[in-house]
Amino acid sequence: MLPLGLLTAAQGHPMLVELKNGETLNGHLANCDNWMNLILKEVVQTSPEGDRFFRLPEVYIRGNNIKYLRIPEEIIEMVKEQQQNQPSNRNRGGHSHRGDRGDRGGRGGRGRGRGRGRAGPVSTSRKCLSSASLQKVGGIDPPKEDGSLGDGYNESVNQHPTPDQLDVNHKLGQDAGTSLKEEISGAENTRKRPPGVPKTLEHKPTSFLEQKLQELTTSAPRVLSTSQILRILIRDRHVRPEVRHYRALLRANSDAERGSPEVVRKLLAEMEASGFTLDSGTLHTALQAIAVHPDYLLRQEIVRTLRDRWLPLSPDGWHYVVAGLVREHQFELALDHIAHMERKDMPVEGWLHSMLVYYLCEFEEFDEVVRLMRSRVDQGYDMTTDLWLYVLDVASAAVHHESTRFVWDQMVELRYLYPSYGVCSNVLTVASRTGDTELAASVARFLTEADVPLSLEDYEKITEAHVISGNLYAGFEVLCEMHKAKIALESSSTAAILTYMIQSRTNPREAWSLLKKLKALKYEIPLRCALVVLEMCEHEAINDPFVVDDGLALYKQLYALCSEKADVSVYNSLISMCRRAKNTDAGMFVVKEMATLGVVPNATTFEHLIIMCLDAGNFESAYMYFQDLLARDASPSEEARAEIRDLCTGSSDQYAVQLRYHPQIRDALVGRQADNFDPTQVRAGLIKKVPSDSPPEYANRFRQGPRKTITKEERRAESKEKRKQKRRRLAIARAREEEGWEDYVPGGLIPEDQVKADANSPSS
Template sequence: MLIYYLCEFGEFDEIVRLMRLRVNQGHTISKDLWRHVLDAASAASHHESTHYIWRQMVELGYLRPSYSVCQNVLTVASRTGDTELVSSVIRLLAEIEMPLSSEDYEKVAEAHVVQGDLYSGFEVLCRMAAAGIALQPSSTRAILTYMIQERMQPRDAWAILKRLKSSDYAIPLKCAHVVLELCEHEALHDSSYLDEGVTLYKELYALCPDKADVSVFNTLVGMCRRAKNTDAGMFIIKEMASLRVVPNTTTFEHLILMCLDAGNSESAYMYFQDLLARGSGLSEDARVEIREQCSQLDGDFAQQLRHHPEIRGNQREYPEEYPPLTQRGPSNWTPESPGEFQKRTPRPVDKEARRAESKERRKRKRRRLAIARAQDEDDWMDYKPGGLVPDPIPGDEK
């Protein structure tokens, strides 16, 4: 009864000491007690007691834990880098013909990485992909954390992937992507990692069977922004368009913020309008950053962005000194098309209101002409509405 009480209070160090003592003295412990302690210890992620009971009872065939307990044991083993325990759990799952889930593979990979064996961690993910299980962003989190903590050079991690490829493994795109994420992280402190990241991207197609997707390009654009290299950023955007990769919200957030970093609030505003025209919205982090950036910039476009309802959140009114600018949509957008993002307002009947509206229209016309003149300048930040959306592939039009 004492051990049951100790389990309730999570005193697993004392529990494993008492159980070892009783076993060494030749006393019998019931299977129910072994099972109860294994369930409780693995759920509490207590490594010593979990490892002891598994080796003492499960590996010798006295206990057959449930799948949920096996998952808990895998979690304990992965966090502590206990690859022997991981292998034992995997063997048991194979014996009962229980296929491994994506979470199981991820835990096995994490165990190897925690132990410092990055090659084996990547190898497990290659086997996971070969088993027909798609890698998720979570699949490489442990690897990225390890590489950052160990201050690993991206080229060294890339070399591991090349070794796996030479061993006839198909390298999943996510494995290459996590190395680019390492470059993105380091580019904040050392802009030379941007050059490294772009170089690795150019080698990606020789390494992976899959083409770069939008998440890869978002990482590359984010890397360019961290390194404050707008020329490289536009190279990535052109590459993205040439490969017909459709941008998502994250892409536009990077572009808007990159424009604001460069002090070009006009292009930032136009990219923002393109985002709205596609029925998307900004993340809260992006809203906060845009407000902060625009508060430090002058001009109508910066203030219009700062006070836009989508960026201000629940505050839906514009300040009087910043009337709405003419909104722009993508190149294939027309006011009559479905999903239009700006509805016409009825013409005011009051004479003073009509005069004010006429004055506002003239002001907007002058502003549009100024925008058109600015867009004639040949500069990397010139906005081309809808330029990120690839043209339809011939024969695919519906």
């Protein structure tokens, strides 16, 4: 808990308060009581997440809600000095005075009076020069009661005022209600250091302080440091304020934390009212301050003043104007100003270029970022590695190919920059989405040189990059390299290949021949690569029933291609292919293969078999397969349930009714109980089913009505006709690919001499 005296001394100064709920309040302390209840003014409130900000004129804070406080260090030093000098001041007394702008009264001997004036914050960091001096020193009038600035210079600017001439209501760093006469009298008796001024600067010579002021405002402008020096010079040593002092305070307002455009405006107005001419240096200094704290109206007024006085805008002034536009998010105007600077052969400083790039990246304007950075490189300027890394990070996260590729080629490829694995993973994502195989290969080389092994996701992204570029062979080769690296392939590893083959309508036999070529190159073909070809057959089976023959033929070559044994996923794909093509005989062949090789079926296998039997009208076998599914403590998927219900709807077969109204199949909205049929005993072990006799007339019906019965010969004739049309389309496509087919003229095979003879004949 802070001492109450420390809080009392901090009145009128900036303070940061964090509440127990995580909110932060940054403002000026106006009042405090014995229970640590605070009143802050000119408050900026930040949400606990730090994503929302609110400006409040005044906030009352209960002491039991405060988590911690942060006050300026000079306040702590001031309180320490007061505690050290307190015994020597006890016998020097006075009377408490009524405060005009603060909560405390004047400072007496043994006690401390309390005023009842308005609790207005007196911020030493946000007042202009006359407010910083807050007294008639060197001819500057004090601020008025309402907080407005002084009216100008006194007529007798060469005479230093006496203590009786000082304004007793405005003293910087003191309590607002303290009598200035008593304070000066007490200071003469006790030699007490003025509050708010470091002890190290109090006894420095004036020339040193003047030089220190210029160095400070040039190198690192800070409002507090500048105000401290100006207090000593103007208030304590009665140095007449000059343009350099105003300019120093103007430049100090470029402080990112405590600067203010309102103070800049008031300082310029006070200089004009005091008779100072606003020269080019002063106006450019004001532009520097509002470049950090942008004020569009004030900036336009300054630029207009320069133009009216025929004063050119210096290169620094151009930079300050552009910086203000960038901070106001007026990027079009900022870019237009930069283009104008380039036309005037005015080089753009690195800090301005970097700031513009950072802001454009924040708004994801990566096309403009690439243009700016490419132009910067072409002009021979350097950029910081932090900027390069930041652009690479945000551009790759946003999957912007051009900017990502540019930064990678300029910095990472030449090993000037070493990004983290997370950034490299994002770059691989960009390469995979755009099919940039060169970028993917470069990232793989970089990770290999950095001794970072490629993960499953990295291999999958490289595969996707090759496939999107149209190189299916390279995609299979990457998967073989992945298998060689002892990384097991998953279903997601071949998803990009399957999508490409479906979109490009790749012939499964052509894809299989690519795997054979890799096998001839001593690659070990993983089972997943062969499975994705069978999945392609499964997809095409619904449109081309004859693809079942290709799928089974490729399956018979599986053991010659892959060293791994076929697992249940291979047979599930084959059974699904047969189901889509409505080829029950081929499906039973696959089932026998599973039983012979001892492959244990899973729930997906039984789902395919159930639906295939229902399509064929064999409800009994479908019901038996369903019982086998339940015996393995499995349940059908929601898609399978819906399809089973549709296929059993409209059928009066007892097994169809049992399937439809089984608790595992029926819809949750159906309240009808199943008929009391004797349940068939579950047959364990074999999955081979004996098909029933020819299906009844009402089998294979949809919900809307009966299906058209098609004989085996009619289905075969229909498939034959589809295949014939497909061969014709392929032949036409191959003919069009031949060079010169468009120039073909009928009769071109007739000998040329015969054509001439026919042309010269009398009949022609």
